[in-house]
Amino acid sequence: MLKVLSSSNLKSLDLKTIENKKISSLMLMKRACERFIKWFISKFSQSNKIQIFCGFGNNGGDALLISNMLYDRGYNVKVFILNNKDKISKDCLIQLNNLNKKIPIYDINQNMISEIKDSEIIIDGLFGYGLSRKLENPCGDLMKHLNNLKGKKISIDVPSGISSDKVYGNVFFNSDYVFTFQTPKLSFFFPEYLNLIGKVVIKDIGLDKNALDKLLPLASVIEKSDIKKNIISRSLISHKGTFGHGLIISGSKGKMGACVMSCKASLKSGIGLLSVYIPKIGESIIQTSVPEAMVITDKEKDYISSIPKLEVFNSIGLGPGIGLKKDTEKAIIKLIKVAKIPLVVDADAINIISKNKNILKFLPEGSILTPHPKEFKRLMGTYKDSNQRIELQKKLSKKFKLNILIKGPFSMMTDINGNLFINSTGNPGMATGGSGDVLTGIITGLIGRGYKPFNAMIMGVYIHGLSGDISKKKLGEESLMATDLIDTLPKAFKKIDN
Secondary structure, rough: OOEEHHHHHHHHHHHHHHHHOOOOHHHHHHHHHHHHHHHHHHHHHOOOEEEEEOOOOHHHHHHHHHHHHEEEOOEEEEEEEEEOOOOOHHHHHHHHHHOOOOEEEEEEOOOHHOOOOOEEEEEEEEOOOOOOOOOOOOOOHHHHHHHOOOEEEEEEEEOOOOOOOOOOOOOOOOOEEEEEEOOOHHHHHHHOHHHHHHHHEEEEOOOOOHHHHHHOOOOOEEEEHHHOOOOOOOOOOOOOHHHEEEEOOOOOOHHHHHHHHHHHHHHHOOOOEEEEEEOOOHHHHHHHOOOOOOEOOOOOOOOOOOOOOOOOOOOOEEOOOOOOHHHHHHHHHHHHHHHHOOEEHHHHHHHHHHOOOHHHHHOOOOOOOOOOOOHHHHHHHHOOOOOHHHHHHHHHHHHHHOOEOOOOOOOOEEOOOOOOOOOOOOOHOOOOOOOOHHHHHHHOOOOHOOOOOHHHHHHHHHHHHHHHHHHHHHHHHOOOHHHHHHHHHHHHHHHHHH
8 A cells, every 4th residue: 555644754754764864855855856857858858948936945945956957958947936035945045056057047026927928848846745824925826827827737746835635725736747756645635636736646766665664644545456465366166155145235216227237246246146135116127137136025116115134144235226215214224223244335325324323323343334425425514625524534434433435536435443545546437327336236245255344345446446447448438337337347357366
């Protein structure tokens, strides 16, 4: 897993690297800038005119050193600096004094901002990850002006105006690329910034690995290797009973498609046996569409009004397409109270819990809730920003010992101890009806297959996103449907195993 660190831990890691590896802060700065230069010259030719904007902290020092390095390699460079002599850092001052005298340099002030013109490349080194306030003028006006200029925009470490882990406002540098050092920043995954920070490039700059291992992360980003190492192999002497028996409680009149997709996804995720509990209206639909599933029907024709016996099942998923009938609500509440194994709870089952929050305490420990942001708001109330949402999510997980997966770009998960995990797969084409039903089926199938609920959650969301990425390569984002995710699940599992 890739650690995501707080700004204080990032600073501590720099200092520990300097101390343990017996190098100076200037040498560490040089190492970081050399990694940037190697990446930059692989993408942009010397014919590009470059404007570099520098602050007075160490991020500005990086930008000044990069200016020298690019000039030495024949690039056409202009430098603009927030030259605050009272606040300039020691290393930034050294880099300013070392700037090649042939490089044009301009002090940034309120009067000259409007005179800054378009450039083929604009490099942002104004503020680093330690920013802890909204930008004030002239910096706020400078950001707005730069964002309106033509040219490819690149930020060093973080886009100026964004801290590493907090939401401070909406005035920040809108980057095409963010070249960040060693670890991603939590703010890179916030919806408030996603559309305007561009592609993130992460490069190792040799920070002390032992020191990094000892630091507690704000979050951990799930990688392919994390999923691969947890794969359970299939024994040669196994049979269908070896791989579990799952139950999906789903469907109502007009919403049987949700049930079909959940069931197919569950079966494609390796479970040995699958039963499905549905209203009578869906029997022929399921028997025809998913012949591998065993069907149990409710006494009601159009909706679910009761629950089956649960003892024989290894995993239970509930919610897709069940609706909000009063009898359905009573049945789901009863199921939650009598269940002995962790549940996978989605869609209207979450909405039923939101109307009856007292039943949260009855959810078996380790159960997985998979709300999208609106469902989470119904469950926990409104929140101001991503920071508040994460705190609410952690609080809910710890209080009731639940695994919670909030779906969306870079889906965020918390385990029963409130630790935060971030998914790294998926694309906007997956924002389509039924995608969540597929995810419910995958996770239910994985638990039945033998995975612990937490591992099933992170594995399920990663493979779900990977299926979307495989589908995108073939179909593009615009025409991607939830059923396409089911079709590409085998390729996703195979890609993990390779």
